[in-house]
Structure formats: C-alpha cells, structure tokens
Amino acid sequence: MRSYNHIAIEPKWQKKWGEDRLYETPGAVSGKENYYLLTEFSYPSGTLHVGHWYAFAVPDILARKKRMEGYNVLYPVGFDALGLPAENAAIKRGIDPRQWTYGNIAHMREQLRSMGNSFDWSREVVTADPEYYRWTQWLFLKLFGAGLAERKKAPVNWCPSCETGLANEQVLKQQRTANDGQLITVSVCERCETPVEQRELEQWFLKITKYADRLLDDLAGLDWPEEIKEAQRNWIGRSEGVVIKFEIRSTKSETNSKSEIQNSKHAPVTSYQLPVPSVEVFTTRPDTLFGATYLVLAPEHAFISEIKDQKSKLQFQIQNGEEVEAYIERARNKTELERVVERGEKTGVELKGITAVNPANGEEIPVWISDYVLAHYGTGAIMGVPGHDERDFAFARLHDLPIKMVVCPHYPTPTCPVLDHAYTGEGHLVGSGEFDELPSGEARRAITKHVGGTMTATYRLHDWLISRQRYWGCPIPIVYNPEGKAHPVPEEHLPWLLPDDVTDFTPKGTSPLGTSQELVARTERIFGKGWRPEIDTLDAFVDSSWYFLRYLDPHNDREFASRDEQALWMPVDRYSGGAEHTTMHVLYSRFFYKAMHDLGLVASREARGGSDPPQQPRRVRPSLATSEPYAVRMNRGLVLGTDGRKMSKRWGNVIDPDAEVARVGADAVRMYLAFIGPYNEAGHYPWQTGGLIGMRRFLEKVWKLKSKIKNQKSKLQLKSENVRQLIHKTIRKVGDDIEAFKFNTALSALMILVNAFEKEEEVGREHYETLLVLLAPFAPHLAEELWESMDQRGSIHSEPWPTYDRQLLGVEQRIVVQVDGKVRATFESVEDLDEAAIVARAQVLPALEKYLAGRKIRRTIYISGRLLNIVLE
Ligand code: ANZ
Secondary structure (H helix, E strand, C coil): CCCCCHHHHHHHHHHHHHHHCCCCCCCCCCCCCEEEEEECCECCCCCCCHHHHHHHCCHHHHHHHHHHCCCEEECEEEECCCCHHHHHHHHHHCCCHHHHHHHHHHHHHHHHHCCCCCCEEEEEEECCCHHHHHHHHHHHHHHHHCCCEEEEEEEEEEECCCCEEECHHHEEEEEEECCCCCEEEEEEECCCCCECEEEEEEEEEECHHHHHHHHHHHHHHECCCHHHHHHHHHHHCCEEEEEEEEEEEECCCCCCEHHHHHHHHHCCCCHHHCCCCEEEEEECCHHHHHHCCEEEECCCCHHHHHHHCCCCCECCCCCCHHHHHHHHHHHHHCCHHHHCCCCCCCCCEEEEEEEEECCCCCCEEEEEECCCCCCCCCCCEEEECCCCCHHHHHHHHHHCCCCCCCEECCCCCCCCCCCCCCCCCCCEECCCHHHCCCEHHHHHHHHHHHHCCEEEEECCCCCEECEECCCCCEECCEEECCCCCEEECCHHHCCCCCCCCCCCCCCCCCCHHHHCHHHHHHHHHHHCCCCEECCCEECHHHHCCCHHHHCCCCCCCCCCCCHHHHHHHCCECEEEEEHHHCCCHHHHHHHHHHHHHHCCCCCCCHHHCCCCCCCCCCCECHHHCCCCCECCEEEECEEECCCCCECCHHHCCCCCHHHHHHHHCHHHHHHHHHHCCCCCCCCEEECCHHHHHHHHHHHHHHHHHHHHEECCCCCCCCCCHHHHHHHHHHHHHHHHHHHCCCHHHHHHHHHHHHHHHHHCCCEEHHHHHHHHHHHCCCCHHHHHHHHHHCCCCCCHHHCCCCCCCHHHHCCCEEEEEEECCEEEEEEEECCCCCHHHHHHHHHCCHHHHHHHCCCCEEEEEEECCCEEEEEEC
C-alpha cells in the first residue's frame, strides 16, 4: 500500500470539495435543521499565523460533525478589512491601504483554503467592499434617525502617535517604570502602546449607555460561560447609589453668591428665588452620611470653572486660588505618563474660603479637589467618608482630616473602636442622630429619604466613540449645511464612497478625507454650495457589529439581509472568538442587535413560532431570542511559542503554519491544535513540536491500519468483545466532547480506539469505517482519501454521524463518595463492581486524598451502584 503522503492528498481534496461545492450552504434544506457556527472574521493583516489556524481550523471540527449529524450548517468566512492596522501597515510601506488590504486578502484566502475548512466561500464578506459598507452606512443612519448616534464635544482619549480618538475600550492599562523608578500604571493605545492624552473634540458617539441596563440584565437569560458574562457585567459596571446635594457656603460671609450681591443692588428679589449653590455627590453608602468629614471634587468639575467665571452667578472667594490653579494645571499638564499615575499617595488641595453643609446634620465640612475623584464617573464629586472607605481613609490620613466611625460592626455598640483602616462592611449606626442603632441597610433608605437624595445608577460604560480621524474606514454618511447642521446622506446616495483621490494617509490630527477634492465637489454637487462632508470615518468595530447578518444574505442589494434569511439562522448557535473581544466587540454587537431589534430590522428563528421545535434546545431564553444575537458565545485559549511566551517576532518564537503544513500536513496541524488543550477555556498552550510529530505518527498509524482490514463485507466477530464495546463508547465520547468544544479528550478517545485496533490481528471493515467517520472532522483530507480508497462513493463528509448502542456501553454507575457523611467526590464506573472494588477505587481518588491521608477507615456503607460512605476512626 502507498504510504501516507499529505502533499498529494490535501490539495487534491481541497480542489475537489471546491468543484463539488460541498460546503455551500443553502438557506434551508427540507428536513434539516439549520445550525449557525460563527467565528470572528480576521483582519487582513498579511499572512496567516498559528492563531488563525486555532481560531478557524479547530471549530471546523464542530461544523463538520454537525453536518454529518444532519444539520444544514453555515460556517462562513470573511474579512474585517477596514481600520487602523491595515492603514498603519500601508503607511509604513508607502502604498495605498486599499491595494495593501486586497492584496493580503487574496493571499490569506489561499492560506485559509489550505486548512481544509468547510467554509462556505460563496458567502464571503469583506467590510471594505462598498457593497458591504453601504449597509454599515445605512444602519448608522437608522441609528442616527432613532437618536442613537450623536455628535458632541467630549473629552476623548487621544493617541498622539496614531493621531486619532480611541474608544475607552481601546485604551489599555500598562505597568511602566517612571523616571523616579516607581512602578506606575499608564493608559496606552491598544494598537501602538503610546500613552494616551485627553482632548476635547467634536466627535460622533453611539449611545450604548441607553442600552446599559438591558445589556446587563439580559445576560441572566444567556447560557454563556459565567466568566464571559461576568466580564461584561464588570465592563458595564452598574452601580446603584444615591445622589445627595451638599449646599456650598462661603466661610466668611453669609452673602456668598454674585447674584445676591447684584440683585441687592439692582432689583428687589426675594431670597427664595436665589439658586442655592450646591454640589451633588454620588454615593453607594448614604448610610455613612453622618461620617462625611469633607467633600472632594474632581479637578475638572464644572463647579470650579464656574467659580472662576466672572460672569457666573456664583461668587466665592477662593483664598488659595493660585495653589488651586496650580493643582488643576498640574493635573491637566501632567505628562501623559504622570497623568494616569496611580500611586498610593492621594494628592489634593483644599478650596479655602468655602465649605459644604452636610445635609444630614448641618455640619460644615471642607471642600477639596483631588484627582483620585474621576470627572466622568457618578457626578464627579464625592463625600469623603474616611471611616468607611479605604481611598477616603488614605486621603484623610495624608491631609489630616477627621475620621469618624458611623457604622459599627458589632451590636450593641457602647463604644465603637477607631480602627487603623476603614471599616467597609455593614453594621449598626452610631453617631448618626436619630438613625443610631439602625442596621446599615435600613439606614441607607432612611437617610436617603431624610435628606431628599435621589436613587440612581451610574455606569462604568460610556457612550461609544465611533469617529476616527483616519482614512481607511467607512465614511460617515453625514453632510453639513452652510450653517454647520448635520444632515444624513439620503439612501439613494449610498454607498457614500470613500474618496480615492487622497494621497497622504499619515495622521495629522484631522482626517485625511479633508484633503479630498472629489468628496467636497460631490457634496456640493448633490447638496448645494457651501455644504461640507463629514470627514471622519467610522471605527472598525461598527463594521463588525453586524457582519454576522450579512453572511445570511451577502448578495442582497436591496437590504442588508432579508428578514426571511434572518429568520432561518438567527440567533447564531455558537460564536467562537478571542477572549480579547469579550467586552468590546461582543458588547458592541449585542447593543447593535438590540437597537436593530427595536427598530424592527431583525428577525429570528424563535420568533417564527409554532411548528417544528428545534431538535436541540437553543440555549437562549425565548424572550431574548429576538434581541440577542448569539445563543452561545465561547472564548478560545491562546497558543504560545515553544518558550511559553506570546508568539512574536520580537522573541523569535513564531511558528509559521505554512511551513508546518508543508512538513506534516494540514490534518496533523489541525489535530495538534485540537489536542493542545480544552478549546473553550481561556488557557495558554505552548507549541510543542514533539506533539505535532506525535499527531503525524497517529495519522500514519490510522493509514497503516488499513492493511489489517478483514476484507469482507459481513459483520466480523471481534475476538475481543471489549473492542466492540470500546467502539460504542468512543462514538459517544467523541460526539459529546466535540459538542462541548473538548476536542482534546475526543482525540484521546480516538487514540485509545486506534491502539485497541492495533492489538487486534484483524480489523473489521465496518469498524475501520466507523473510525474514519469519527476522524473525518479532525483530519478531513486523510479520512476522505482512505474513504475513497475503500471504494466508497461520495464524500465521507456527507456520511451520517455514527450512533451508538446504549446496551453495549455496559452498566454505568455514578457513585457518590462521602467521608463521614459529607459528599467529597463522585466517580463513574462502567462495570458493576462489588463493594470491595468500589472502596478500592474510591481510596485512590485524588479528591479524597486530603480526607483519608493518615486516617484509618472504621467501616464503609455501600448502597449498590449509588453511594459509598467511608466512616473514619
Ligand atoms: C461615600 C462612601 C462611603 C462611599 C463608604 C463608599 C463607601 P462604585 O461601587 O465603584 O460605584 N465615588 C463616587 N463617584 C466617584 C468618582 N467620580 N471618582 C471616584 N470615586 C467616586 O463606587 C461608588 C463609590 O465610589 C461612592 O460611594 C463614592 O464613595 C465613590 F463607606 O460615597 B462612596
């Protein structure tokens, strides 16, 4: 028999599958349930790396198995082709980003094909194609029409190197060593790691915060891995609290507002018409209000600029104005490095000349400014409660401010001890007047009511900044009339094309689109003289917020996707992607989908109602099936270099998948990556060349096994009944494990089966065929070749997935093991063991080691097939 030669086999089958259009997926096939497997599409960054293989070739195993199970499987492919990475690379090489991007796509298509994936290439989507971005623009305008897109002046994260605004999500925290040797945390640009600055700019935002509650609450109805949901919850960061007003007074005089002074001079106005100057704080602990010993404003707080404003009605004399100015200046002018310093030390300056009145007890407390209070969280001001908040405690200690305990951990509370740190827990109130002795939970409500506080929620999530001052993006379809008012570009002018007369793409702080004469001429021609185009482009995350819908109807030139096609496929059954997209892309696209749902633009399978219940429950609560895009989201792990570090040119540890494919074949590379660890956990797996060779050997073994086939069609009686049982167990295990994305253990089961076959003198043809069918999703080329060589007609990939016979699996028992009556472990036993054997098995369970070590067993109680209780001396 010929030996296994992947070089001949793999291209041969890739070509044949393409010619046979084996993986083109119709919208519906009678008698088949649809299954939508989605993987995050790739940036056309140049060449494929191992990460791409891991992202696409491994989930292909599930796609193939589902197809064999009789599902009509959609496994699409596309390119997230606009955006910074492509543009930066294009600038570096001095070529047009368009040319660079499409060149890469052509190359990457070929590389992707070498994986032997079952992608439906007829549905390929490229976000840089005008046919695609026309619909991105159309959707943007829908959001604009619904008041969900707005242009406003706002401080934005500015990357001085990329010369563009960044969404909060595109800013990373990094540890760096400052000039003075201290370790500090710095906010840096996700792309180029340059520290970011803050700038006030007119920018476009999508109002994702309007959806914050739904994005948060609906997570509960999704059967996603808990860590992904938790990451989203933290990102949204809803915090329930209370806004409390503190009156501000001048320390010196009773008349403290300019209006009062002016009014008394000019017109007799009664004092109740005067606005009482005040500052609002946001707190999650109104029960600690009596313990507030000072107030802190963020240096950027509007109250401060109002005091300074000559025209303002407020007129307070800040006695240390210069010191305050200097502090604010320092906060503003700190180098990018220092600006985001998070040292233990909490600097600040008192605003001398004013005080705040604690609304609970009328006490006057000092007002400070400090950059430990964030301008854009809550109200940008806090009440300092050093007795019960760690940050406040540190601040109070440093600046010698009084520390008051008002919540006591113990009850009754004769005297409450002064601690050397803040007590942040619950307890009973002291020093809080009429509220003394109330439990803190109750006191929160009572005190809020007493001072007229407003219950509110504040979020970490901000509106999504979507305008970029860069060329290679989807043009924002907005034009401005001569008065500067924004108008949507009417639908008939979409796609609103990215001009191609721009020659200088280097970022200069304003979009290169501003240099396009064609764009201005086009705008004036259509809208009139003096009209100007928007020159910013959309963040690429907008492009990717809806691509999974375009796959459903990619050639539709009347709609972004027809409702009928959407109703066949949505929500996505399983979405696999990188952990780095848990909070940005996945949250953005959930928001997009919800907004589209509210605009009546989407349709889903579940909403069809009535007939044919899905064979397999889709794991999304029915009420959410129409407003959540992904039934299941899973994150994959990371493949590292052989040295355990991230693969990077810098470390010289990059594995070139093309070279490995040439050496051992795509099937071995696929199998190796499937075997490297559980796919659905955010693990880190170093590349081991030995493991790859091991996979290749395994495939050779399968190849050679063919010579052991007893070539008769009749059922062969295996010498060992155990092997027959093993086949059925393997069918079950491989099926279950693929479903759970545990490809590694599925492969182990196949290896055990192959080893068992090797020990037999002969292998029944039928059993060998079962092995090939089980192996086909993992090693699609080799399985197809062997299948053909066995004179089979048709593709192995169209074979039905084998079923197993429960009867043959043997007796199965799940034994619960208790130690002294407490459940400590469980294990499975396929055989019907007697008590002694069960005890022997239990004694070696790792989970029991710590309970049994050095102890003597007094007796055991065994309830057959169910429970073992070990009673110790
Ligand atoms: C008084 C207090 C007493 C607080 C106490 C906590 C404990 P989360 O849960 O993260 O929302 N805070 C409010 N706005 C802030 C801002 N702009 N910058 C920095 N800190 C701010 O935290 C809410 C708490 O963080 C608020 O409740 C406030 O401190 C602080 F025993 O108010 B607290």
